[in-house]
Amino acid sequence: MSYEKELKAAKKAASLAAQLCQKVQKALLQSDVHSKSDKSPVTVADYGSQALVSFVLGKELPTDSFSMVAEEDSADLREDGGQETLERITKLINDTLSSDGSYDLSPLSGEDVLTAIDSGKSEGGPSGRHWVLDPIDGTKGFLRGDQYAIALALLDEGKVVLGVLACPNLPLQPIGNSEKHSLQCQAGCLFFAEVGGGTHMQSLDGSLSTKVHVSSTENPAEASFFESYEAAHSLHDLSSSIATKLGVQAPPVRIDSQAKYGALSRGDGAIYLRFPHKGYREKIWDHAAGCIVVSEAGGVVTDAGGNPLDFSKGRFLDLDTGIIVTNKKLMPLLLKAVRDALSESQATPSL
Numbered sequence: 001m002s003y004e005k006e007l008k009a010a011k012k013a014a015s016l017a018a019q020l021c022q023k024v025q026k027a028l029l030q031s032d033v034h035s036k037s038d039k040s041p042v043t044v045a046d047y048g049s050q051a052l053v054s055f056v057l058g059k060e061l062p063t064d065s066f067s068m069v070a071e072e073d074s075a076d077l078r079e080d081g082g083q084e085t086l087e088r089i090t091k092l093i094n095d096t097l098s099s100d101g102s103y104d105l106s107p108l109s110g111e112d113v114l115t116a117i118d119s120g121k122s123e124g125g126p127s128g129r130h131w132v133l134d135p136i137d138g139t140k141g142f143l144r145g146d147q148y149a150i151a152l153a154l155l156d157e158g159k160v161v162l163g164v165l166a167c168p169n170l171p172l173q174p175i176g177n178s179e180k181h182s183l184q185c186q187a188g189c190l191f192f193a194e195v196g197g198g199t200h201m202q203s204l205d206g207s208l209s210t211k212v213h214v215s216s217t218e219n220p221a222e223a224s225f226f227e228s229y230e231a232a233h234s235l236h237d238l239s240s241s242i243a244t245k246l247g248v249q250a251p252p253v254r255i256d257s258q259a260k261y262g263a264l265s266r267g268d269g270a271i272y273l274r275f276p277h278k279g280y281r282e283k284i285w286d287h288a289a290g291c292i293v294v295s296e297a298g299g300v301v302t303d304a305g306g307n308p309l310d311f312s313k314g315r316f317l318d319l320d321t322g323i324i325v326t327n328k329k330l331m332p333l334l335l336k337a338v339r340d341a342l343s344e345s346q347a348t349p350s351l
């Protein structure tokens with residue numbers, strides 16, 4: 001089955017959401033940042049991106065029944081004091097839509113925006129089609145002026161069939177350890193993948209796309225690895241122990257968000273290690289788009305036990321310990337290093 005029209009709609013939605021986010025990141029005001037009930041940050045751009053993606057998918061695919069599993073909801077915006085924030089979000093969306101000019105419509109109201117945000121409340125699951133959206137993945141990176149991604153995927157009967165990653169701060173050229181990338185001079189990258197069709201990358205301002213592939217290295221000594229910038233999101237000591245056992249020599253490349261999956265899909269590094277602290281439950285929107293972008297580029301994404309990620313279980317992933325990503329040749333060696341490091345860390349619980 002081809003998902004051509006869905007992929008076209010997803011690229012349009014993620015690109016417009018990226019424009020909105022870029023506008024906010026350039027003029028970021030502290031008043032645009034709020035804390036959610038779990039104390040994680042959320043900004044007007046997270047809400048604006050979610051509403052815009054929902055709105056664009058509805059416009060581009062008017063005949064499809066619409067179900068979306070997305071990170072944000074409108075509860076905080078509906079509370080006393082949320083009105084001013086909602087007005088900012090509504091203005092951002094209307095400005096983005098009117099400068100794009102694709103749709104002939106009257107401006108959206110605050111109520112339209114709340115409804116669009118709440119269209120992401122689906123539970124997903126094994127049957128039917130569900131869009132899966134992280135409107136800004138890496139909000140902490142976004143606030144620091146670093147990497148973030150708009151991550152949109154489509155689940156069909158429990159499987160990820162397409163994924164789009166808009167990474168506004170990721171340069172088109174390979175990234176490595178040393179460079180600090182300036183925000184001014186880049187258009188950013190759009191990665192997209194459809195099941196069976198490979199992974200492609202283009203610039204966010206619409207250049208021709210090129211097909212990308214994961215690194216083909218079989219030698220861990222030549223492989224560099226990605227991990228979260230935030231130590232609170234992934235155990236850096238454990239990754240370092242895995243990398244040492246594997247024989248990786250380069251220091252970790254720490255960047256926020258699913259930009260790691262995008263960078264990996266074009267061979268910037270060969271490995272991604274993610275080991276959250278005990279008790280954390282991974283959400284499907286943090287991995288669905290990244291997972292297909294890497295696997296269609298020839299990579300493998302599994303949990304720490306070597307099992308493929310199962311996106312059919314609802315809003316959460318049900319996993320063994322952590323997530324690891326690499327190419328097919330390195331995966332057996334990586335799985336062994338992970339097993340060894342994990343059994344050592346259980347013997348030495350401070351890791």
Ligand SMILES: Nc1ncnc2c1ncn2[C@@H]1O[C@H](COP(=O)(O)O)[C@@H](OP(=O)(O)O)[C@H]1O
Pocket residue numbers: 040071134136137138139140141227228229230232233234255256257258276277280283286
């Ligand atoms: N304690 C924790 N452990 C692991 N992941 C966490 C976490 N707290 C938040 N996250 C997730 O980590 C994501 C960012 O990934 P990364 O660490 O690769 O930059 C966040 O996405 P959001 O920024 O969309 O909330 C959030 O879902």
Ligand SMILES: [Mg+2]
Pocket residue numbers: 040041071139
């Ligand atoms: Mg968040």
Ligand SMILES: [Mg+2]
Pocket residue numbers: 134136137138285286
């Ligand atoms: Mg996220």
Ligand SMILES: [Mg+2]
Pocket residue numbers: 046071134135136137138139
């Ligand atoms: Mg998010």
